[in-house]
Amino acid sequence: KTLEKNFDEVILVEELNSNDIEHLRLLSRPELGITFTKINCWLLEQYSKCVFLDSDCFVLREIDDLFEREEFSAAHDAGWPDCFNSGVFVYRPSKETFRKLMLFASEKDASFDGGDQGLLNEFFSNWRSSDISRHLPFIYNVTSNAFYSYLPAVTRFRNEIRLIHFAGSLKPWHLTYNPQNEQLSGNLDGQSDIQRDFLLSWWRIMYQRVWPQLSIFNESHLLGSFNSTSLSNSERFEVGSIEHLRAWATGHIEYTVR
Known part of the structure; x- marks a missing residue:
């Protein structure tokens, strides 16, 4: 009821779990198997375009301009910049895309990390070489590991950060x-x-x-x-x-x- 007071629409979805113990063990994050659940967001066809945010994201400044981007837009992952971080992304809901994602997810080794990030990076594998406009500036998804790996840059651009992503345990x-x-x-x-x-x-x-x-x-x-x-x-x-x-x-x- 509290959610319904603050949001225009609250939708319950079915939990999806990768059950990929082997890859999740490599990541040391066994709890991330259920992040496959976010695939359900492609079912929101009542909307023409959406911005997905992980629940551990903290919006600091306006991010409405993300809706000017096209599918599939995301920011580089600080741990492996050739991949995108799946905590923030722009997409177009489509039951057909959902169907393809579900089919792809059922394949062996569909996700290289056992979670949604590995899955989506494999599915949208052309992101790294696609139109640069689909590469979001890092300020839209500043992940926690940036505070360890490049604190001087975080300090320099602190006042420009739009969103903090408390990724990690x-x-x-x-x-x-x-x-x-x-x-x-x-x-x-x-x-x-x-x-x-x-x-x-x-x-x-x-x-x-x-x-x-x-x-x-x-x-x-x-x-x-x-x-x-x-x-x-x-x-x-x-x-x-x-x-x-x-x-x-x-x-x-x-x-x-x-």
Whole structure:
């Protein structure tokens, strides 16, 4: 209901999993198998053109001009620039493209990393040599590893960044936030000051704009820091599990579980 209050249309989709344990092991990200689910976005034929954003993306500035791009437009992946990062891309919904993607995904080794990025890079393999206008500027998808590999550039272009993509295993919701002193705690080892600033900005919006809409929580949950002190070790659950969702619904907040 909260999503429906903030978005024009909310659509439930069927989960798709690559179940490609071998390639996911190489990536050390076994949880990414379910990212095949994003293929469903090609079914949105009620729209002529769409921009897909991963749920760990944080929009800092206007990105409406992405709709001036054509399918398939995406930004280079910082880890292997001949590939695009699939967290942000421009596409045209088409049931025929969906059908072809599903057929392609069923083939052996369709995805070189076991996730959607490997799959989409193989399917749209002409992206690397296609029209340069389909190569989005990096400022539209600044991934977390850029903070480690090229911090000087991040510092130089900080004020031009349109979107931060918290790619990798550390997500903002894995941290705890204290609204009284605006401090973050958790696994922040090795995080640059700039990245900490972006993580803090995400949490400020979460606290100021999202949290008040979650009517299942009472005011006492806004005092002090958001943490897992209300749960004993035996009561911590896997994120997304029925037990985890039930704990949230009854007011037992767990932001640090992985």
